Amino acid sequence: DKIIGKIYPVFGICLIAMAVGVGIGIFSHGFVIPEIFQHFRNEHPSGLPIWSFMFITVACGAISGFHATQSPLMARCMKSEKQGRMVFYGAMVAEGIIALIWAAAGCAIYGGAKLLEAGGGNSTTVYDICKTTMGSVGMLLAMMGVIACPITSGDTAFRSARLTVADWFKIDQNDFKKRGLLTLPILGAGAVISHLDYAIVWRYFSWTNQTLAMIVLWAASMYLYREKKNYWITAVPAVFMSAVSMTYFFCAPECLGAFGLTTAVAYPVGIILAALFLILFLRATKKPVSGEAKA
Known part of the structure; x- marks a missing residue:
């Protein structure tokens, strides 16, 4: 928890800096964000319905149950319950803004059809958008973001799963052996899923x-x-x-x-x-x- 409290804020700052840089780069490079009401129709090539597929696709940028699972983890990193509003509410507001910036960048730089052809918001498009809007600095931030996001997401997912199971079954996590008994099967399940x-x-x-x-x-x-x-x-x-x-x-x-x-x-x-x-x-x-x- 102490290590996370010192390292993860650095990753967070990088992600915020990347989003701010992308947002500024959209306008400084003359990209035009499409007007929503000029494209207020279903443009999906396969005709998938907007309701409710759009809300499922946006996922964490709109609302996230996965983030709710981080409560046991983040609660252990806070000194006071009063910090909860800033940590949880503030983080979700920030992520919503970041999601809007990236959505705007994808539409402005690629357009709907080209973005679908590129595979959506994958690591390649993240790298390409950062390079286009911020140059070499963007490339560096993109690499950090692409590396940091999977690491932090995987780490927090496994840790929160372990802590949740431990809370359910009242398993003391101060004991290294008991912690290992929970960690190994959870990592094993993750290894199986990673091959799907x-x-x-x-x-x-x-x-x-x-x-x-x-x-x-x-x-x-x-x-x-x-x-x-x-x-x-x-x-x-x-x-x-x-x-x-x-x-x-x-x-x-x-x-x-x-x-x-x-x-x-x-x-x-x-x-x-x-x-x-x-x-x-x-x-x-x-x-x-x-x-x-x-x-």
């Missing part, structure tokens, strides 16, 4: 990432209700993400779409399920909390 088709893995990750975000939002809403605070600030996004995740699940080719279900089914089912989740949540808020019932 990454395009397929990414599609499943994107959906489960947003679905996990939906679950966390509902859990946070119930927590806020029990704390007698305004739970609508998370309940409304939870309803929206429920519609996104359920719609995608019912029409995506890697999910129920493989059985021939289309948007004609997915759209109404997604909305109905989102409304059902809200009803279940509101019904749960009407029930007395166990501690309050005894009082």
